[in-house]
Amino acid sequence: MNSALTFDFAPLVPWPLLLVCAAVALMLTCLGLWRHARGTLLRAAVALLAIATLANPVARREDRSTLPDIAVVVVDESPSQGIADRQRQAEQAEAALREKLGAIENLEVRVVKAGKAAAETADRDEGTRLFSGLTLALSDLPRHRVAGSILVTDGQVHDMPAEIAAAQDVTGAPVHVLLTGRPDxxxxxxxxxxxxxxxxxxxxxxxxxxVDDTGAAPNETAELRFRQQDAGERVLQVPVGRDVTVPFKLPRAGRSLLEFEVAPIQNELTPLNNRVALSVNGVRDRLRVLLVTGEAHAGERVWRNLLKADPNVDLVHFTILRPPDKQDGTPIRELSLIAFPIRELFELKLNEFDLIIFDRYRRRGILPTAYYENIARYVERGGAFLEVSGPAYATPLSIYRTPVSEVLPGRPHGTMRTEPFTPQLSAIGKRHPVTAGLPGSVGENGQPTWSRWFRVVNVDVTRGNSVMESPNREPLLVLDRVEKGRVAQFYSDHIWLWSRGYEGGGPQSELLRRLAHWLMKEPDLEEEALRAEAKGGRLEVERRSLTERKEPVTVIRPDGSETRLTLEDQGNGIASGRLPVELPGIYRVRDGERETVATMGAINPKEFSDPRATPAVLKPLADASHGSVRWLQDGTPDIRMVDKPTRSAVREQAGRNWIGLYRQNDYVVTGLTLTPLVLPLAMLTALLLGMLLMWRRESR
Structure with a gap:
């Protein structure tokens, strides 16, 4: 508590009126002097005395309470601060600053942690927003009490204003930068x-x-590892500092993960920016499908209409109406049938098709045995084959009696059941992505709401997964993998009843769509899959499996640390879990059998685009505010309070081992005493005396 004495005026009339009176008195005095009027000076003295009386000069005595100055310390908590021993340096500097600033009398300390992205913006590439943290800390502080700001950071700041004047206007006091890390x-x-x-x-x-290397020698090369999902690993030698083109091919449609990693160097700052993961979606130009219908039947249009409805499908459809050796007396000129181009389809262009469908096909002496072998080899090399069995599959004319049987999962008994039944999902079918969660698969009574079928060929399933069955556990749909290819086989040809809406129908379109995508190896329909995605500050992991698995997955963070994540069953063969994440980079997820990766943040995150500690970004601000930049490896500087410089004399705000903060000397007035300097009675007496002298002077 202290006091100050100043002089002021407490006018008895408004200032404008007082100024008008003074102006009139001045004009009259000048006029009197110009005309040499007698008593002019005496009149001027009386007018001056009257104006002084109306101005009412007072002595102002203020009782003041001194307010503490405020020092703001901003500590960088961005991910790049976790490199090397920067975090330790920052913690030690924060502790030392708290101690030194706390020892200064009449100084308040505000410590702010900044640079760390919020969970909802963690996947945005915003970099280190240190200046935003400083601005927020200063926003609720009186500007005339801020003694200065001290930034503890590695210097990698990505939200600095383009104009230093704008930044300096925000701070309004010295900004000192204490750099973590090393200059080399x-x-x-x-x-x-x-x-x-x-x-x-x-x-x-x-x-x-x-590959960028800050200390690379000319013409230096680096080892680059390229890992592609389902395609193995490649090792390349690439030049440092020059663009390199890496070609690759996508073997299937859907999302594919690519991972690139460059070999680290000795004494490297961090390996976090040595790895990059990309997600590339494979797109088919046109899906080429060969549909062969063995004989015309009521459900023939189901497959044709489904495939024709997709503009991305090139369909080649043949229905065998009569064998070439059939003799029925029909005149040649009346035949309008197209000859079945068996050699072109099953020998020359077989591998150009993405999917082959046999709909109720039976042996009729049209295809030689070698062509059936070609189909089996086509599947083994990665092709897709769908067979819809009709009554002929249970007869000696079954295609199971050809080399195609090598890839077919169902061996016919030679019998067929023709009683009505409602198809249902098997235990595996309730978890398989092709059939899990099909509309109507579970009704109010727990049974499917689908319409009935009336025919099923009895088979023994020798391989693959039976995903649909009759109430008597007779297989209806079996899915199988054969080396690199895939096979699906229906043992009933009555799915067309669903498309006609018989008894309410069933999910025919959805089932066939999923089936076609599974045969095309779409990643979203893999029955055994592990997926991970980082977004919104969370790592979301999903595992799909045909068996119930309870073991947790292992999550490897970009910095190499590991954690276990337990997945909760979500039904339909899916288990999922979430893990909060902060560090940008590649997260690797393993479950013992499979491995996947997820990327947090941008492909080239600002935070690690150049993680070296640098004074370059903040030095212009420090210089403009009369602050300083120094390395913490040289120790934490002492702190001095200095007087705020005037415009004409800028004093030094930092020295060799010290930094200065302004002594603002701000205060709040707790009491005010006004003492008039002129006594009203004395002034009135003086005015009367002056007027009396004027009257006497002018009466002569």
């Missing part, structure tokens, strides 16, 4: 220059990369 750091990083988000399958796709 070296780092190698992998940068994605150009990456596609999608590409045509089985066509060349290019990713452009560059």
């Amino acid at each position: 750091e070296r780092d190698r990083r992998l940068v994605v220059r150009n990456a596609p988000t999608f590409g045509m399958i089985n066509q060349d796709i290019n990713v452009v990369l560059r």
Whole structure:
């Protein structure tokens, strides 16, 4: 508590009126002097005395309570601060600053943690927002009490204003920067220059990369590892500092993960920016389908209409109406049938088809045995084959009696049941992505709400998974993997009843759509799959399996630390779990059999684009505010309170081992005493005396 004495005025009339009176008195005095009027000076003295009386000069005595100055300390908590021993340096500097600032009398300390992205923005590439943290800390502080700001950071700040004047206007006091890290750091990083988000399958796709190394020698090379989902690993030698094009092909449609990793160097700052993961969606140009109908029947149009409805499908459809050796007396000129091009389809162009469908096909002496063998080899090399069995599958004319049987999962008994039944999902079918959760699979009574079928061929399933069955456990739909290819087999040809809406129908379109996508190896329909995605500050892990698995998955963070995540069963063969994540980079998830990766943040995150500690970003602000930049490896500086400089004399705000903060000397007035300097009675007496003298003077 202290006091101050100043002089002021407490006018008895408004200032404008007082100024008008003074102006009139001045004009009259000047006029009197110009005309040499007698008593002018005496009149001027009386007017001055009257104006002084109306101005009412007072002595102002203020009782003041001194307010403490405020020092703001901003500690960088961005991910790059976790590199090397920067975090330890920052913690030690924070403790030392708290101690030194706390020892200064009449100084309040505000410590702010900044630079760490919020959970909802963790997957955005915002970098280190340190200046935003400083601005927020200063926003609720009186500007005339801020003694200065001290930033503890590695210098990698990504939200600095373009104009230093704007930044200086926010701070209004010295800004001192204490840098973590070392000035001689070296780092190698992998940068994605150009990456596609999608590409045509089985066509060349290019990713452009560059390896940057701050201390690389001329013409130096680096080892680059390229891992592609379902395609193994490649090792390349690439030049440092130059763009490199890496070609690859996508073997299937859907999302494929690509991972690139460059070998680290000795004493490297961090390996976090040596790895990059990309997700590229494979797209089919056109899906080529061969549909062969053995004989015309009521359900023939089901497959044709389904495939024709998709504009991305090129359909080749043949229905065998009569064998070439049939003799029925029909004149040649009346025949309008197209000859079945068996050699072109099953020898020359077989591998050009993505999917082959045999609908109620039976042996009729049209296809030689070698062509059936071609179909089996086609499947083994990665093709897709769908067989819809009709009554002929249970007869000696069954295609199971051909080399195609090598890839067919069902061996016919030679019998067939023709009683009505309602199809249902098997235990595996309730978990398989092709059939799990099909509309109407579970009604109010726990049974399917689908319409009935009336025929099923009895078979023994020798391989694959039976996903649909009759109430008597007779297989209706079996899915199987044969080496690189896939096979699906229906043992009833009555699915067309669903498309006609018989007894309410069933999910024919959805089932056949899923079935076709599974045969095409769409990743979303893999029955054994592990997926991970990082978004919104969370890592979401999903595991699909045909068996119930309770073991947790292992999550490996970008910094190499591991944690176990237990997945909860969600039904339909899916188990999922969430894990809060903060660090940008590649997260690897393993469950013992499979492994997948997820990327947090941008492909080339600002935070690690150049993780070396640097004074370059903040030095202009420090210089403009008369602050300083120094390295914490030289120790935490002492702190001094200095007087705020005037415009004409800018004093030094930092020294060799000290930094200065302004002594603002701000205060709040707790009491006010006004003492008039002129006594009213005395002034009135003086005015009367002056007027008397004027009257006497002018009466002569």
